[in-house]
Amino acid sequence: MSSGPLPESLGSLQLSAVHQLLDRVADRQRQDFGNIVSDFKPDGSLITSCDRWSDAAIVAGLAQIAEQEGVLSEEGSKCVPDSPAYWVVDPLDGTTNFAAGIPYWAISMARFVGGRPVEAFLDVPSLNQRIVAIRGEGVWRNGKRLTNETRSTGSACVSLCSRSIRVLQRRADQPFPGKIRLLGVASLNLVSVAMGQTVAALEATPKIWDLAAAWLVLNELNCPIQWLAADPAQLHPGQDLTAADFPVLATGSHAEMQRLRSWGEALLHG
Known part of the structure; x- marks a missing residue:
């Protein structure tokens, strides 16, 4: 990993773009839910065309939002990027539920700096809920701050x-x-x-x-x-x-x- 000052937090325009990206992916997942066929990955776990589409959409979107930052994804590269900041993505966590018609799954995205998450986004499309965490600033669910x-x-x-x-x-x-x-x-x-x-x-x-x-x-x-x-x-x-x-x-x-x-x-x- 390159030396030098750590990257700054995402700016307001970048945060807005992340939310727009999540909106688009969540909308597609809601549309596909109940109308999807699954198959198996080499490790025996389930995958659907919606997993693949979601991964491609997120990786492409992040490349525009933070072009110098790598992405580690369940459905893509699984190696830790060498960029000072990088993203860790699960485009559809809960594929078994999703494929079985159980309305409970999530989109998980976290931006890492210095080896730890500094911004995190968890979207639950079926519940229209989004949880956002920013290191040192707190956690929000659908814009409402959460506390202990x-x-x-x-x-x-x-x-x-x-x-x-x-x-x-x-x-x-x-x-x-x-x-x-x-x-x-x-x-x-x-x-x-x-x-x-x-x-x-x-x-x-x-x-x-x-x-x-x-x-x-x-x-x-x-x-x-x-x-x-x-x-x-x-x-x-x-x-x-x-x-x-x-x-x-x-x-x-x-x-x-x-x-x-x-x-x-x-x-x-x-």
Whole structure:
């Protein structure tokens, strides 16, 4: 990665252009929902023509908005760009839901500077919701600022992914300390903690594009995060993240982290 001063935050015109790009992609996804055929990628995961179109549209759009900044995308290049600032994109997080006609998926985009997300955008097309986070400035949902108090809802739900439910078998002698929810969208599983919808989320095999935007949202709302293996803050230019997982436990408070940490550790260590 080149040396020198770090890039500045996005300007107002760039932010406006990002929102316009998200509007266009979200509109197309809503139109395609329920009228799409899926096939399989080499790794066995689902993909649709809408995934491919969304990825191409986002990559092309970002090239105009921030032409010197690289893009790492689930459906495109999976190597860490060597530009001082770069984008991490999941054009359609929750393809299985989308292809099955389950109206819950997300567009996830995060801009990284110095190896960490500094601007994040999560759009939920089916709900007409958009979450924006800017490092050091806060989080907004549909233009309304969110605070720590926003998520103090008394939820008892814990979000697990389909692979993290194995902790229930590994600790079968202990009752799980929460009501389990499986939403099927990694980025929104994690953000559900920041929104107060769940008290914690445990993800077994998230990729960098799954967690990039949610990571900043959680940080800005002071939600504790424990990386259970690799730390995504330790990426280096040129690193191929195709097969890299970042198991993570996110909680709404330090007390919840203490209560659930052993369950997160059991995910990897049994």
